[in-house]
Amino acid sequence: MNNEENNCLAHRQHVKYFMRFLNVLPSSLSSHDTTRVTIAYFSVVGLDVLGSITSMTIDMQSRIIEWIYRLQVEPNKETGDMTACGFQGSSTINMPFDSEKSQYRCGHLAMTYTGLCVLLTLGDDLSRVNRKALVEGVKALQREEGNFSATLSGCESDMRFVYCAACISYILNDWSGFDVKRATDYIINSIGYDYGIAQCPELESHGGTTFCALATLSLTNQLDKLTIEQIEGLKRWLLFRQIDGFQGRPNKPVDTCYSFWVGASLKILDALHLSNFESNKSYVYETQDCVVGGFSKWPDTCTDPMHTYLGLAGLSLIGENGLLEIVPTLNITKKAHDHMKYLHQMWETES
Amino acid sequence: MSDSGDSDVYWVPYKERPEWSDITPVPEDDGITPVVVIAHSEKFKDVYDYFRAVLQKNEKSERALHLTKDAVELNPANYTVWQYRRDLLKELDTDLRSELYYVECVIKQSPKNYQVWHHRRVLVEWLQDPSQELDLTGDTLISDPKNYHAWQHRQWAIKTFGLFDNELEFVDNLISEDVRNNSAWNQRYFVMNNHLGWSDLNVQKEICYTLEKIRFIKNNESAWNYLRGVLLHDKRGLSGNAVVLSFCEDLFKNRCHSPYLLAFIIDICDEVIKKGEASLMYGPERALELCKALADKYDKIRTKYWNYMANKFKALIDLKATY
Ligand SMILES: [Zn+2]
Numbered sequence: 001m002n003n004e005e006n007n008c009l010a011h012r013q014h015v016k017y018f019m020r021f022l023n024v025l026p027s028s029l030s031s032h033d034t035t036r037v038t039i040a041y042f043s044v045v046g047l048d049v050l051g052s053i054t055s056m057t058i059d060m061q062s063r064i065i066e067w068i069y070r071l072q073v074e075p076n077k078e079t080g081d082m083t084a085c086g087f088q089g090s091s092t093i094n095m096p097f098d099s100e101k102s103q104y105r106c107g108h109l110a111m112t113y114t115g116l117c118v119l120l121t122l123g124d125d126l127s128r129v130n131r132k133a134l135v136e137g138v139k140a141l142q143r144e145e146g147n148f149s150a151t152l153s154g155c156e157s158d159m160r161f162v163y164c165a166a167c168i169s170y171i172l173n174d175w176s177g178f179d180v181k182r183a184t185d186y187i188i189n190s191i192g193y194d195y196g197i198a199q200c201p202e203l204e205s206h207g208g209t210t211f212c213a214l215a216t217l218s219l220t221n222q223l224d225k226l227t228i229e230q231i232e233g234l235k236r237w238l239l240f241r242q243i244d245g246f247q248g249r250p251n252k253p254v255d256t257c258y259s260f261w262v263g264a265s266l267k268i269l270d271a272l273h274l275s276n277f278e279s280n281k282s283y284v285y286e287t288q289d290c291v292v293g294g295f296s297k298w299p300d301t302c303t304d305p306m307h308t309y310l311g312l313a314g315l316s317l318i319g320e321n322g323l324l325e326i327v328p329t330l331n332i333t334k335k336a337h338d339h340m341k342y343l344h345q346m347w348e349t350e351s
Numbered sequence: 352m353s354d355s356g357d358s359d360v361y362w363v364p365y366k367e368r369p370e371w372s373d374i375t376p377v378p379e380d381d382g383i384t385p386v387v388v389i390a391h392s393e394k395f396k397d398v399y400d401y402f403r404a405v406l407q408k409n410e411k412s413e414r415a416l417h418l419t420k421d422a423v424e425l426n427p428a429n430y431t432v433w434q435y436r437r438d439l440l441k442e443l444d445t446d447l448r449s450e451l452y453y454v455e456c457v458i459k460q461s462p463k464n465y466q467v468w469h470h471r472r473v474l475v476e477w478l479q480d481p482s483q484e485l486d487l488t489g490d491t492l493i494s495d496p497k498n499y500h501a502w503q504h505r506q507w508a509i510k511t512f513g514l515f516d517n518e519l520e521f522v523d524n525l526i527s528e529d530v531r532n533n534s535a536w537n538q539r540y541f542v543m544n545n546h547l548g549w550s551d552l553n554v555q556k557e558i559c560y561t562l563e564k565i566r567f568i569k570n571n572e573s574a575w576n577y578l579r580g581v582l583l584h585d586k587r588g589l590s591g592n593a594v595v596l597s598f599c600e601d602l603f604k605n606r607c608h609s610p611y612l613l614a615f616i617i618d619i620c621d622e623v624i625k626k627g628e629a630s631l632m633y634g635p636e637r638a639l640e641l642c643k644a645l646a647d648k649y650d651k652i653r654t655k656y657w658n659y660m661a662n663k664f665k666a667l668i669d670l671k672a673t674y
Binding site: 021022023024025026027029030031032033034035036037039040043060062063064066067070090091092093094095096097098101104150151153154155156192193194199200202203204205206235236239240242243244249250251252273274275276279 | 379381383385387388389391392403425427428430431433435437465466468469473497503506531532537540541544545571572573580614652653655656659
């Protein structure tokens with residue numbers, strides 16, 4: 001692929017790309033059946049980063065909002081129990097249950113987080129979000145070690161869901177469901193001998209989980225719990241991930257998504273300016289499909305909504321023209337974040 | 352996971368099976384404003400319509416257990432299907448050994464799926480039998496030596512059931528095969544840290560092992576990082592181990608310009624400076640010079656970072672000059 005030619009944003013194509021995903025997906029994506037909200041998140045926030053929310057008709061925007069709200073799990077009608085509350089990722093298990101079997105219908109932290117982001121990005125006022133219930137749902141998922149499970153019904157627990165729980169608490173401006181001290185301990189315990197951060201204590205350091213950990217520390221105002229050595233060690237570990245684009249672990253291939261995961265981590269540590277923007281940008285553009293839109297993880301491979309969104313988000317972090325500024329911790333645009341801040345003020349005056 | 356259905360010549364939809372005629376399928380209700388719609392195959396819809404029906408009834412039967420297999424095959428990432436399957440296994444008092452075998456087959460097809468590994472872990476917990484976990488994860492790591500799920504499961508099994516005995520040998524083989532396998536180096540640290548311990552002798556042994564690997568391939572971040580990890584357990588720090596120092600200086604003299612070597616010497620200087628020791632060899636002047644060499648020549652992708660580091664040492668030198 002001709003690099004010079006490809007070193008500019010195929011803006012129009014990416015808009016079309018996301019619009020397609022918001023409509024219908026091929027059956028080959030059946031394995032995403034329980035996580036459709038995340039695809040909506042990549043597409044809606046992706047359009048926002050492109051400054052193209054208005055490419056969606058008002059009708060389309062309200063359809064998405066209605067669809068997200070339908071996935072909200074309400075408190076148990078008989079018992080008032082709120083431990084299953086949150087958003088589901090799709091309607092696959094969205095049907096009525098008798099009270100005692102209703103544990104199968106429960107929220108999922110990643111879906112609640114991304115669902116709330118979609119609502120904020122579309123300018124919804126969150127008035128139909130049962131905030132108290134969501135916070136109780138978060139609370140029910142924190143474990144002894146400080147990390148979080150994804151759902152009530154049989155799921156793994158790791159750093160990803162610590163991050164999702166922190167985002168939800170931050171968006172709802174209510175930390176009563178999130179034990180900051182225990183979560184911070186879990187994060188510190190997951191720092192490796194190379195200063196990167198892993199999915200859980202003693203596992204291999206990883207760019208994605210390092211992002212989840214640092215974003216959580218930032219959202220909870222706990223970055224000062226890191227020592228100088230840890231901060232400088234993290235900067236070094238993160239900057240050493242740059243080859244041209246970024247890799248997720250030492251000696252692994254470069255991948256577009258780490259331009260966001262590692263880039264945002266560096267931004268949180270106020271060290272992104274120490275990386276090489278030009279090489280980063282060139283790599284990401286090598287993975288752009290200029291014809292039908294989208295980004296892939298490697299050049300000349302299949303595009304997907306996640307790498308497309310994260311590619312754009314990574315470019316936005318380094319100030320690429322034509323892209324809106326994003327807030328690295330929450331991974332939405334500053335515009336959507338400002339809207340959230342406004343809602344917080346409204347809630348404050350209400351109470 | 353595709354469900355093209357091409358190979359399913361003998362597939363009979365649930366809605367046409369007499370033994371399921373008592374069940375009314377429950378179609379997915381996606382509301383009047385669906386978005387991000389997946390155009391599922393007919394087979395997918397059929398299986399999940401019946402899955403929803405048995406789930407809603409909470410039917411605990413052999414046929415429901417079988418149905419979950421079909422549902423898993425179409426989407427192994429559906430955690431509710433797995434949870435329901437576990438509830439059925441318990442209720443029906445199913446032979447968990449055969450389930451262990453079944454999930455092993457699914458893992459081999461979808462080794463990067465979170466739900467299958469979680470299912471495996473729960474089964475092992477129920478059985479309190481980790482005897483196959485090292486083999487299973489070992490097999491997975493042969494075809495994909497950096498599979499994060501497999502490593503996570505392996506560490507969990509080893510730690511929970513104390514299976515450390517042969518792990519160093521396993522790690523050693525992986526490192527011999529690919530000295531750049533960072534996951535294997537991490538596992539080495541895991542074994543040392545939890546099992547063999549960091550006695551002075553072990554620290555020295557690990558240093559020798561690592562230096563040997565670095566001598567073989569110098570530009571290997573994984574080995575250099577491990578060396579730092581080992582030295583966390585040397586009371587004298589990075590700068591106090593004579594073997595390490597002479598190794599580094601030898602490489603340096605022989606014009607090795609690996610950024611990892613130069614960064615290591617910079618950090619030695621940094622440590623010596625912080626300790627307040629006066630050293631001709633490891634002072635801010637040398638650190639500054641190395642930072643500049645990295646910035647201008649040997650690690651240009653990180654020019655800005657090395658300049659940032661250089662400025663710190665420069666400030667120290669300037670400070671010294673004002674006294
Ligand atoms: Zn990726």
